[in-house]
Amino acid sequence: MKTVRIETFGCKVNQYESEYMAEQLEKAGYVVLPDGDASYYIVNSCAVTKEVEKKVKRLIKSIRNRNRNAKIILTGCFAQLSPDEAKNLPVNMVLGIDEKKHIVDHINSLNGKQQIVVSEPGRPVYEKVKGSFENRTRSYIKVEDGCDNTCTYCAIRLARGTKIRSKPLEIFKDEFVEMVAKGYKEIVITGVNLGKYGKDMGSSLAELLKSIEKIPGDYRVRLSSINVEDVNEEIVEAFKQNPRLCPHLHISVQSGSDDVLKKMGRKYKISDFMRVVDKLKSIDPDFSITTDIIVGFPGETDDDFQRTLDLVEKVEFSRIHIFRFSPRPGTPASRIVGSVPESKKKERLEVLKKKAKDVSIRYRKRIIGKERKVLAEWYVMKGVLSGYDEYYVKHEFVGDSVGEFHSVRVKSLSEEGVISCRVDMVEGKVSARG
Numbered sequence: 001m002k003t004v005r006i007e008t009f010g011c012k013v014n015q016y017e018s019e020y021m022a023e024q025l026e027k028a029g030y031v032v033l034p035d036g037d038a039s040y041y042i043v044n045s046c047a048v049t050k051e052v053e054k055k056v057k058r059l060i061k062s063i064r065n066r067n068r069n070a071k072i073i074l075t076g077c078f079a080q081l082s083p084d085e086a087k088n089l090p091v092n093m094v095l096g097i098d099e100k101k102h103i104v105d106h107i108n109s110l111n112g113k114q115q116i117v118v119s120e121p122g123r124p125v126y127e128k129v130k131g132s133f134e135n136r137t138r139s140y141i142k143v144e145d146g147c148d149n150t151c152t153y154c155a156i157r158l159a160r161g162t163k164i165r166s167k168p169l170e171i172f173k174d175e176f177v178e179m180v181a182k183g184y185k186e187i188v189i190t191g192v193n194l195g196k197y198g199k200d201m202g203s204s205l206a207e208l209l210k211s212i213e214k215i216p217g218d219y220r221v222r223l224s225s226i227n228v229e230d231v232n233e234e235i236v237e238a239f240k241q242n243p244r245l246c247p248h249l250h251i252s253v254q255s256g257s258d259d260v261l262k263k264m265g266r267k268y269k270i271s272d273f274m275r276v277v278d279k280l281k282s283i284d285p286d287f288s289i290t291t292d293i294i295v296g297f298p299g300e301t302d303d304d305f306q307r308t309l310d311l312v313e314k315v316e317f318s319r320i321h322i323f324r325f326s327p328r329p330g331t332p333a334s335r336i337v338g339s340v341p342e343s344k345k346k347e348r349l350e351v352l353k354k355k356a357k358d359v360s361i362r363y364r365k366r367i368i369g370k371e372r373k374v375l376a377e378w379y380v381m382k383g384v385l386s387g388y389d390e391y392y393v394k395h396e397f398v399g400d401s402v403g404e405f406h407s408v409r410v411k412s413l414s415e416e417g418v419i420s421c422r423v424d425m426v427e428g429k430v431s432a433r434g
Contacts, residue, residue: 002030003038004107009056010046012190012224014076016142018044019129021103028104037067040107043091044100045076047155049326053078057089064090071110075100077159081330083118097159098123121146121161126168128175130182137377137387137403139184140224141175143167143208144191148199149227152265152336153294155328160192164200173211180217185375185405186246188222195230206234213242218405220375220390222246225292228253228268231276239283248288248318248392249280256311257304260297263336270311277315286367288318288391295352296325296345298336305348312355318363318393320356324349364393364418368410371423376402386417395420 004025008018021042022032030040041063045056056078063072075095079086086094095106096118106117125145145165147157179187189208191197197205212221221244226235228251239245251273255261258269280287293308312320324345327334372389376399380386385399385406394417397408408420 002040003033004030004040004042005033005035005038006042006044007059008044009052009076010044010048011192012140012188013142013145013192014044014046016129016140016190017097017100017127018042019140020127021100023129024104025107028108030104030107038070040071040073041067042073042075042103045074045078047077047081047159047328049323051326060089060091071107073103073107075103077156080118080121080159081155083116087114087116094118097121101127121159122163122165125165126171128171128178130178137184137375138186138188138222139179139182140188140190141172141179142190143172144194144197147193148196149193149267150265152263153297153325153328153331153333155331156192158330164193164196166197166200166203168201169203169208169211172208176212177215180215180219183403184219185403186220186222188224190224193227194224195226195235204234205230206232206238209235209238209242209245220244220246220373222392223249225250225252227251228266228273228276231280236279236283239280246390246392247280247284247286248290248390250290250292251276252292253311254292254294255297255300255304256308257300260300260304263299264294264297264333270307273311274314286370286391288363288393289315290319290321290392291315291317292321292323293352294323294325295348296340296342298325298333298340299338300325300340305351309352309355312352312359316359316363317356318360318391320352320360322349322352322356361413364410364413367391367393367418368412371407371409372420374406374408374420376404376406378402393417397422398425 006018006022008014026032043060046052072091073093074086074091079094080096083094092110092114094116098119098121099106099117146161146163148162148164195205197208226249253273254264256270374389374395375387376385377387380396384396386396388394395408396414397420399406407423409423410418410420412419
């Protein structure tokens with residue numbers, strides 16, 4: 001029996017591509033294992049920071065130490081960007097990003113010698129998945145690849161290609177309908193630069209969202225990360241018109257300082273970001289905004305960092321992913337003078353983490369007593385379920401039905417989310433969007 005384990009790092013696009021590889025392998029007679037030892041390991045890597053690259057390397061060495069005979073295939077952004085470094089790891093094969101689409105052919109070609117197959121990124125986005133190989137209640141649909149932005153710190157666009165490639169609408173819609181028919185309750189639409197969907201073929205993300213407005217079924221839709229400049233009037237209108245579209249957006253702001261944003265090559269100012277926030281909050285005061293922030297970008301002063309703290313305080317993000325600046329080889333930011341000392345980066349990281357926790361608590365306190373629709377995804381313990389609501393807040397509540405929506409009322413806070421009670425277990429109701 002040919003067994004495979006797939007270990008995935010990084011973004012939702014990578015998660016989608018791991019699902020695609022799993023389905024292709026299963027069609028070819030391989031057995032994809034969720035855990036345990038396997039004959040083949042596919043490590044789908046990320047390269048967004050030095051820290052994640054270190055995790056990739058540690059995992060590969062750990063696999064090799066416990067299974068000397070396993071065949072290890074390294075793919076993803078780290079493999080694409082650093083094949084010369086990757087080949088020095090104890091792996092049997094290094095594959096570029098586009099090579100994932102032909103994973104079966106590549107695994108079948110293993111011949112005892114290390115192989116490096118890395119081509120220039122740029123193939124069209126035509127792949128489709130039929131479901132989730134991990135039997136999750138949510139599924140991802142990748143609709144776009146490549147990034148034509150010029151952010152000075154980012155190496156991912158170098159790995160993924162600098163041209164936008166969009167999945168044709170008819171392929172997306174077929175894939176979406178199939179996901180709904182299979183019973184997936186949450187479908188996440190994702191891309192490397194999702195807001196630019198359709199730019200290469202005369203369409204748009206708003207048009208994509210409109211194409212699924214009337215598809216019946218018991219499901220909801222969530223968008224993955226999007227850039228500030230791409231949240232236009234049409235996207236705002238989509239949130240108004242489609243009640244299945246979750247009132248949550250992950251908008252990567254990266255800094256609260258216009259000076260730092262300019263050095264980063266971002267295409268907006270904080271005033272632009274605040275206009276987007278105000279429009280979304282006008283739809284629903286509880287509209288959930290999550291974000292990414294980089295601390296310690298070259299040239300970031302104490303005043304710049306204070307502006308970031310002020311922004312976090314003002315917006316009241318429900319969740320923040322915080323990164324210390326990590327210079328990526330080949331990017332303009334790696335050559336910018338004025339590097340921030342590591343000690344200062346760590347200090348700012350801790351300060352921002354505390355601020356992020358404080359505003360998250362404030363956001364969650366405001367929703368106590370309100371009704372939410374939670375997709376139960378796992379058991380915390382026997383009789384206690386956990387999952388996320390439409391606002392991407394994590395709930396814990398009494399129940400025994402994973403994979404279903406539950407109407408709950410928020411009662412109190414937990415460490416990272418809230419404690420709730422099912423509406424059918426308490427008297428009275430409050431507005432679901434109150």
